Structure formats: structure tokens, C-alpha cells
Amino acid sequence: xxxxxxxxxxxxxxxxxxxxxxxxxxxxxxxxxxxxxxxxxxxxxxxxxxxxxxxxxxxxxxxxxxxxxxxxxxxxxxxxxxxxxxxxxxxxxxxxxxxxxxxxxxxxxxxxxxxxxxxxxxxxxxxxxxxxxxxxxxxxxxxxxxxxxxxxxxxxxxxxxxxxxxxxxxxxxxxxxxxxxxxxxxxxxxxxxxxxxxxxxxxxxxxxxxxxxxxxxxxxxxxxxxxxxxxxxxxxxxxxxxxxxxxxxxxxxxxxxxxxxxxxxxxxxx
Numbered sequence: 172x173x174x175x176x177x178x179x180x181x182x183x184x185x186x187x188x189x190x191x192x193x194x195x196x197x198x199x200x201x202x203x204x205x206x207x208x209x210x211x212x213x214x215x216x217x218x219x220x221x222x223x224x225x226x227x228x229x230x231x232x233x234x235x236x237x238x239x240x241x242x243x244x245x246x247x248x249x250x251x252x253x254x255x256x257x258x259x260x261x262x263x264x265x266x267x268x269x270x271x272x273x274x275x276x277x278x279x280x281x282x283x284x285x286x287x288x289x290x291x292x293x294x295x296x297x298x299x300x301x302x303x304x305x306x307x308x309x310x311x312x313x314x315x316x317x318x319x320x321x322x323x324x325x326x327x328x329x330x331x332x333x334x335x336x337x338x339x340x341x342x343x344x345x346x347x348x349x350x351x352x353x354x355x356x357x358x359x360x361x362x363x364x365x366x367x368x369x370x371x372x373x374x375x376x377x378x379x380x381x382x383x384x385x386x387x388x389x390x391x392x393x394x395x396x397x398x399x400x401x402x403x404x405x406x407x408x409x410x411x412x413x414x415x416x417x418x419x420x421x422x423x424x425x426x427x428x429x430x431x432x433x434x435x436x437x438x439x440x441x
Contacts, residue, residue: 172243172268175279176225182218184211192273198283217249224248228364228384231318233287233294237272238280240287242322244364246384263362263386265325290319290331293415309372312416313409317381320418321363327355337410337417347421358387375411380404385425401425 178186188207191197197204204210217223229244243266269281296312299305316335323331329348336344355361367382385401406422 172227172230172241172266176227176245179214179217180223180225184215187211187214190279192271192278192280195279196281196283196286197279203283220249220251222250226364228366229318229321231290231315231322233290239270239277241268241270242266242287242290242318243268244321244325244362246364246386263360263364263388265362289326289328290322293334296415306372309377309416310370313370313372313377313379314368316409316416316418317368317379317405317407318365321365321383324351324355324363325361335418337412337419339410339412340417340419343420358389360388362386377409377416379407379409381407 175187175190178184178190188211191207191210195205197210199213202213204213224247226246226248227243228246229242231242233240245264245266247262247264249262266282267284267286268279269286270277271280272278294315297308299308320332320335323329323335329352332351333344333348336347362385364384364386365381366384367380369380371378381404383401383403383405385403387401403423403425406424407418408420409416410419411417
């Protein structure tokens, strides 16, 4: 995925071609492609801009043998040519991909909104008796959990949001779902892009701090919110419930909230 973005930004179309598997399918907006030549002609539209930068953040990958599903949130920055008027500088994008292992390399087999299955809060997980490896596996599972939550918000999949929380937080989860429905209702589209993350894991409990940028677009409007207005900080307390990591409590800090922090989950005693 990173190689594809780099080659598009470098205008290296031969290497962009090499990212797609034989028999691929790609959908960009209202355009569907199954042949490389028209797809490359479409991607060549970036030549309109002096430069482009694809910045990937939130990413959830589920691998099953020689196939994989991948969901990615991105910021794409376009800089117009000096003689052109500015159309838009920054946009949020979400990619859904199905990949296959072809001749030893992972390639795009399908890029479309329906290319990958809906993420699950309970995907298969590797295990290990080595405590150092176990910590790495825990970190990976927590990172995927937080990414699943973000993807669920952008999909408006509130059942998936609910599944990210520990059973003991059920009453507070319903309050969260109601708040999120209200917050997201005015917007046609949102992109939650996760960035810096820090984890602390102690046995069956953990804490996570995640920086995020959230971009919203209203129905019927091209203009979107400024990324700086969508800065967020998620502070999560997590527990291992039935062998899987879940969010027990989430605190959200950001400029859109009247209070310094918004809490979701059981109140903690001092």
C-alpha cells in the first residue's frame, strides 16, 4: 500500500501497474476498471497537480492464507500548478482492498467499497507462550481494536462500535452510541485517521493513548472541515475479556467538546 502511494506521488506509472494482480477490479467513484490501460489513464489525472502526497494513517489488515482484506484511511494533499486556481488542498479518503499473494508478492486483486468483508472485533489471533512475543501480540490486537472502532464510526456501523467495548461497560456503551449518532448525523462522510499511539500493558489490563485527525463532509457540500479542527486525543482503558482486548473506558479530548474531556465508560474511583 505504501509502495503504491509512493509511486503515484512520484508519477512512476510502471511501478503503479506492478501493484495490481491479473484479473483485478478497481472502482474509483463512478468509474470501474478491469484493465490496466484505462486505469493508468485515470490515475494519470494526478498530472493536473504540481504535486500530491498520500499520507496513510488508520489501517486494518486481516490475512487468511494467500488472501487479505485491508481498510485504510488517508489524507491526500494536492498542490495546484502555479497557473491554476486552487480547487482543494486536503481531502480525506478511505480505501477498501482485497489482496492476493501472486508469485510471492502481495498485489491488489480488488479495490472497491465491497472489496473486503466487514471488519470483525473477533478475528483469529496467533498465540505464544513467550512473554516478550505475547506483549507484541497484545499491542497488535489493541492497535487493531482501536482501528476497528474508527472504521466502524466511518461506516456508521454502531453494532461494530458496540462490540469494541467490554461487557461491563454495556450501560455506558449505549450512552456512547446515542452520542455518536447525534454527533455524526449532520455529516455525509467522515474519515478518522489515527496517528501516534502509546500503549502500557500490565497483565489483563492496558491503557492506550491515540492521536487522531477527523475530517467531516456535509451532505451536498464539497467543502470539508479543516483537519486542524478535527484534532482528537483518545485515552483508553482496556481489559482482556474472554481472551480478547476490549475498551472498558474511553476519554476523548478535542476542540469540538465543551468539556476538557468527554468520558465513555464506567466512572473510575480516585
